[in-house]
Amino acid sequence: MAIKNKDITSRDDDFAKWYTxxxxxxxxxxxxxxKGSMIIRPYGYAIWENxxxxxxxMFKEHGVLNMQMPMFIPESLLNIEKEHVExxxxxxxxxxxxGSVPLEEKMCVRPTSEVLFCEHFKKIIKSYRDLPLVYNxxxxxxxxxxxxxxxxxxxxxxxxxxxxxxxTKEEAMSRTLExxxxxxxxxxxxxxxxxxxxxxxxxxxxxxxEKTYSLEAMMYDGVALxxxxxxxxxxxFAHAFGIEFLNKDNKLVTPYQTSWGVTxxxxxxxxxxxxxxxxxxxxxxxxxxxxxxxPIGDVSETLDSITISLKENNISYIVDDSDKSPGFKFAESExxxxxxxxxxxxxDLEKGIIxxxxxxxxxxxxxxxxxxxxKKITEIMEIMQKDMYEKARNRRDSMLYEASTYEEFKDIAxxxxxxxxxxxxxxxxxxxxxxxxxxxxxxxxxxxEVVNNNCIVCDQKANYKIFFGKQY
Amino acid sequence: MAIKNKDITSRDDDFAKWYTxxxxxxxxxxxxxxKGSMIIRPYGYAIWENxxxxxxxMFKEHGVLNMQMPMFIPESLLNIEKEHVExxxxxxxxxxxxGSVPLEEKMCVRPTSEVLFCEHFKKIIKSYRDLPLVYNxxxxxxxxxxxxxxxxxxxxxxxxxxxxxxxTKEEAMSRTLExxxxxxxxxxxxxxxxxxxxxxxxxxxxxxxEKTYSLEAMMYDGVALxxxxxxxxxxxFAHAFGIEFLNKDNKLVTPYQTSWGVTxxxxxxxxxxxxxxxxxxxxxxxxxxxxxxxPIGDVSETLDSITISLKENNISYIVDDSDKSPGFKFAESExxxxxxxxxxxxxDLEKGIIxxxxxxxxxxxxxxxxxxxxKKITEIMEIMQKDMYEKARNRRDSMLYEASTYEEFKDIAxxxxxxxxxxxxxxxxxxxxxxxxxxxxxxxxxxxEVVNNNCIVCDQKANYKIFFGKQY
Numbered sequence: 030m031a032i033k034n035k036d037i038t039s040r041d042d043d044f045a046k047w048y049t050x051x052x053x054x055x056x057x058x059x060x061x062x063x064k065g066s067m068i069i070r071p072y073g074y075a076i077w078e079n080x081x082x083x084x085x086x087m088f089k090e091h092g093v094l095n096m097q098m099p100m101f102i103p104e105s106l107l108n109i110e111k112e113h114v115e116x117x118x119x120x121x122x123x124x125x126x127x128g129s130v131p132l133e134e135k136m137c138v139r140p141t142s143e144v145l146f147c148e149h150f151k152k153i154i155k156s157y158r159d160l161p162l163v164y165n166x167x168x169x170x171x172x173x174x175x176x177x178x179x180x181x182x183x184x185x186x187x188x189x190x191x192x193x194x195x196x197t198k199e200e201a202m203s204r205t206l207e208x209x210x211x212x213x214x215x216x217x218x219x220x221x222x223x224x225x226x227x228x229x230x231x232x233x234x235x236x237x238x239e240k241t242y243s244l245e246a247m248m249y250d251g252v253a254l255x256x257x258x259x260x261x262x263x264x265x266f267a268h269a270f271g272i273e274f275l276n277k278d279n280k281l282v283t284p285y286q287t288s289w290g291v292t293x294x295x296x297x298x299x300x301x302x303x304x305x306x307x308x309x310x311x312x313x314x315x316x317x318x319x320x321x322x323x324p325i326g327d328v329s330e331t332l333d334s335i336t337i338s339l340k341e342n343n344i345s346y347i348v349d350d351s352d353k354s355p356g357f358k359f360a361e362s363e364x365x366x367x368x369x370x371x372x373x374x375x376x377d378l379e380k381g382i383i384x385x386x387x388x389x390x391x392x393x394x395x396x397x398x399x400x401x402x403x404k405k406i407t408e409i410m411e412i413m414q415k416d417m418y419e420k421a422r423n424r425r426d427s428m429l430y431e432a433s434t435y436e437e438f439k440d441i442a443x444x445x446x447x448x449x450x451x452x453x454x455x456x457x458x459x460x461x462x463x464x465x466x467x468x469x470x471x472x473x474x475x476x477x478e479v480v481n482n483n484c485i486v487c488d489q490k491a492n493y494k495i496f497f498g499k500q501y
Numbered sequence: 502m503a504i505k506n507k508d509i510t511s512r513d514d515d516f517a518k519w520y521t522x523x524x525x526x527x528x529x530x531x532x533x534x535x536k537g538s539m540i541i542r543p544y545g546y547a548i549w550e551n552x553x554x555x556x557x558x559m560f561k562e563h564g565v566l567n568m569q570m571p572m573f574i575p576e577s578l579l580n581i582e583k584e585h586v587e588x589x590x591x592x593x594x595x596x597x598x599x600g601s602v603p604l605e606e607k608m609c610v611r612p613t614s615e616v617l618f619c620e621h622f623k624k625i626i627k628s629y630r631d632l633p634l635v636y637n638x639x640x641x642x643x644x645x646x647x648x649x650x651x652x653x654x655x656x657x658x659x660x661x662x663x664x665x666x667x668x669t670k671e672e673a674m675s676r677t678l679e680x681x682x683x684x685x686x687x688x689x690x691x692x693x694x695x696x697x698x699x700x701x702x703x704x705x706x707x708x709x710x711e712k713t714y715s716l717e718a719m720m721y722d723g724v725a726l727x728x729x730x731x732x733x734x735x736x737x738f739a740h741a742f743g744i745e746f747l748n749k750d751n752k753l754v755t756p757y758q759t760s761w762g763v764t765x766x767x768x769x770x771x772x773x774x775x776x777x778x779x780x781x782x783x784x785x786x787x788x789x790x791x792x793x794x795x796p797i798g799d800v801s802e803t804l805d806s807i808t809i810s811l812k813e814n815n816i817s818y819i820v821d822d823s824d825k826s827p828g829f830k831f832a833e834s835e836x837x838x839x840x841x842x843x844x845x846x847x848x849d850l851e852k853g854i855i856x857x858x859x860x861x862x863x864x865x866x867x868x869x870x871x872x873x874x875x876k877k878i879t880e881i882m883e884i885m886q887k888d889m890y891e892k893a894r895n896r897r898d899s900m901l902y903e904a905s906t907y908e909e910f911k912d913i914a915x916x917x918x919x920x921x922x923x924x925x926x927x928x929x930x931x932x933x934x935x936x937x938x939x940x941x942x943x944x945x946x947x948x949x950e951v952v953n954n955n956c957i958v959c960d961q962k963a964n965y966k967i968f969f970g971k972q973y
Contacts, residue, residue, distance in 0.1 A: 059621060059624065059625070061570070061571055061617060061620055061621060062575055062577075062578055062620060063571040063573050063574070063575060063608070063617075066571035066572075066573065067571070068568070068569070068570055068571065068617075068621055069568055069569040070568055071566035071567065071568045071636065073568075074566075074567050074568045074569055075566075075567070077569075078567060094543035094546075094547075095543065095546050095547070095550060096540070096541055096542055096543045096545075096546045097540070097541040097546055097549075097659065098533070098540055099533055099535035099538035099539070099540065099657055100538075100610075100641055100643070100657055101535050101538065101594075101657075102535070103534055103535060105534075106534055118600075119600045119601065120600055121599075121600065122573075122596045122598070122599050123596065123597065123598040123599075124594045124595060124596050124597075124610070125595065125596075125597045125598060126594070126595040126597060126607075127593075127594050127595075127645035128590075128591045128592050128593065128645045129591065135598075136535070138572075138596070138610070145533060145535075145540075148533055148534060149531060149533060149540055152531065153531070164543065168641070169572055169640070169641070171572070173599035173600045185571055185572055185573075187569065
């Protein structure tokens, strides 16, 4: 029996308000007088820390070295790559004054750090022996967004940005895909989020990239969230910055480059894919606190034996022994999304049982007090992790459509939520027409799927199949 | 036999140039077109990551919760606490423009985040039940320094800032000291750096603090580095921000506050305390790579058995099998400061030995190939960790002086490097006189030491004993 938390709007009534309620009521985020930025509160930050720790370990297994660049970019440096500056200049924060003195040259707070890495690479790359360079930094970036929402679109974003340089095209492209698959693996197996991966159209590429691969996740409401990107730059930046190296034949040649990043936006995805009207639902692998124990009556002896077992097995837990009522505590534990709730009550103990509640299904499971509680919890958390992914994938799959005519496309776009698959020419004209008439934008190209008709819009030759969808 | 690296200036000839040589030649830092900021290269960042991981674990054992504040502070928010704004406004970077639009109110990049925490605390503290709050953030701050040096004084600083709120004065003071001792423990037992701890004079306090405790380390050249601070604020900020809570007697009262921080400056201290003319010397507990193996001739079988053993025992290592000469590799391994060098050569193997070189002493130790190499390395690294601390402490102690007259003080200040202990009244007049006439500044008050004479400068009543010294 779920106790509905009256303070949380139903997600089917008003998804946007439900989302805001969750981030506030679960103590993930608070606002401050800094417009467009957010305070990430300890509970929200602990989730982010878990993401960082897991991803960082994965990166290191893939040979990635962490380092740290300055946070400012002088205007002249930002201006070096033309497409890049056109993409980013309109949305940066400019520092124009140090103390009381105006700066000779204004500097922006980094919106991303390609140009800083290029300047550094130019200094340290001399020979093929210096390659590849596989660097990453965890840092904060700033993009001067007009409308903001916690985690989804914020003026300040916590993220990682990987930047790599390679002797060959093939190696750079292979690294682009390698990191894309690290992200996919992480989002599927830790966040429990199914993603569709593929290249963006030319119009939706990163400013300066030759190819941008994206991870497209679908939220509960059928709207897309671009949940990470991996870019192949070819040698556009390297040319612009004059980066060259002596290859094995002692010739000066230009190296090939990639960059790739994921952000605190993944926290938004986590919420919008799994959570419900009772609050946050977290995959057990990413939850900072796995178990909440709620004692009812004097159960100190059993409580001790449980906490000793959890400690021994490295299962994080909290005991809610405050003076609130059990019902209130149950509701609160659901808002916070602790994967497992143990209700340890005198009446249950007389029957020789403890009640275990799964946060994802709210199913109550009676556990024999003679059972190995940590083993039981570990087993159930593994099942929950799998179940949550399956549930998310099933919901996502139920909102995948295919349209063979533009009329059909517009009809689905108008009446359903989700992604629509079409044959597509790839032109800006057709893409803009769809955007203007339906509000849908291209998600990612489905490289493995066969084109079986002309472009759904212009009826000219289609170049690929692609998903369209509304986006956050 | 040490192979001198010709590219490194001798520290006894020119300590400043020696320092710059070390940070560059050991690949810790690079410069960019962002004046006053530094690039922390992968090897330097790996040392910082180790510091962060160890400290963060210690913080968590002391009940600290991590979170994240915005990086900007609106001018009006910075202005709320008078002493604080006077201390920081002259040295902040101001953002005045977002994209192409001038901001209505300019914002600085945080030089420290007291005001942001206060604004947040005001919102979330209602009752004694909400206290204590023990928060911390790892982030980058900006202070618009005019002259900068890598790690020691930089416009951008990576640091952690802890901010706590307490119901009572006693609890807040106790937390101030608790974190001071966490820092002391870390610097002594991990960085191998002896520190003198105590309060700063009123003149040298943090802008807005009632009491600032400092960790004063002495560098190889006898100059002081303030290597961390812990501040007790009383309720000055809380009053300025109108923070109040209902105590157990249902009365509205003002809470008490602390903040405490350490920075990448600790990397500078690490270098200037332990390193030598051959390069970096790192305490084994903080070195990212513990062992470098240099094979000489065909020794692949022995090499395999060594690396298997190191892997099994979680001892990080690299094998330098490049085509450079052994002599060059030895010199390079010394520049990088890997604690242990294993020279695995065919001639040694015929004699049944491997040569192990301690980086701190450059002592060569013959290890029987039948010995458990990982056990041997672990034992030697433990000894090195202790020895390096002892060596640093002995050198520091040899440069501690005591002066009983101002003439004597001036004589020591002129002719020796180090700290000078004196009886002192604490007045700004006397402190400024010393600073103007000798260039020395107060380090920290020695709370446990008994005053045994009048103030060394004015001959009025002394209030405490204190160290003076030159500072970075």
